[in-house]
Amino acid sequence: MPSRAESVLGSLQKIWKEDYADFVFQYQFLDEKINNYYQAESKLTVLYKFFAGMAILISCLGLYGLVSFMAAQRVKEVGIRKVLGASSGNIIFLFAREFTLLIVLAFLIAAPLANYLMQEWLKNFSFRIYPDLSLYIFAIAGSILIAWITVAHKAFRAAVANPVIALRNE
Numbered sequence: 001m002p003s004r005a006e007s008v009l010g011s012l013q014k015i016w017k018e019d020y021a022d023f024v025f026q027y028q029f030l031d032e033k034i035n036n037y038y039q040a041e042s043k044l045t046v047l048y049k050f051f052a053g054m055a056i057l058i059s060c061l062g063l064y065g066l067v068s069f070m071a072a073q074r075v076k077e078v079g080i081r082k083v084l085g086a087s088s089g090n091i092i093f094l095f096a097r098e099f100t101l102l103i104v105l106a107f108l109i110a111a112p113l114a115n116y117l118m119q120e121w122l123k124n125f126s127f128r129i130y131p132d133l134s135l136y137i138f139a140i141a142g143s144i145l146i147a148w149i150t151v152a153h154k155a156f157r158a159a160v161a162n163p164v165i166a167l168r169n170e
Helices: 002-019 030-073 075-083 088-122 133-160 163-167
Strands: none
Touching: 030 075, 030 088, 030 133, 075 088, 075 133, 075 163, 088 133
8 A cells, every 4th residue: 555655645746746836745644643643642641650650659758757757756655555455456547547537638639629630631632531430439549558558567567566665764
């Protein structure tokens, strides 16, 4: 087929020069033109994925630092809870519950804004999708899972620490 396209283009160019000698003959294939429309979106997709990954990594580091700080501040509370019979699971749940509530609150604030911005971005396309509730369910579930994984290490270390060391100064 490419050889046929070249012969057809040669014929078209000859006819063009006969009828429109003052104008330059320029052509573009439709599939190439459509592909060019989506090149920018493809490049932006790579950037979005990279920066989303960086944002998740930085937020996990910040969350880990916050849990470390919180665990250091609550060493005596955790020690007292352990002496009074709290299990390691209860202490891990105590840490995870607080962060889960904060993440849900942040999600409730951010989801409407994200939905609005996404709808505005999708208006520029001739073929649109309409994100349904499952997208938001997966987003909140993923956020909570990442937070639990981040919190789990420090919360477990605080939960299995010897309460005698924490309460020695009292």
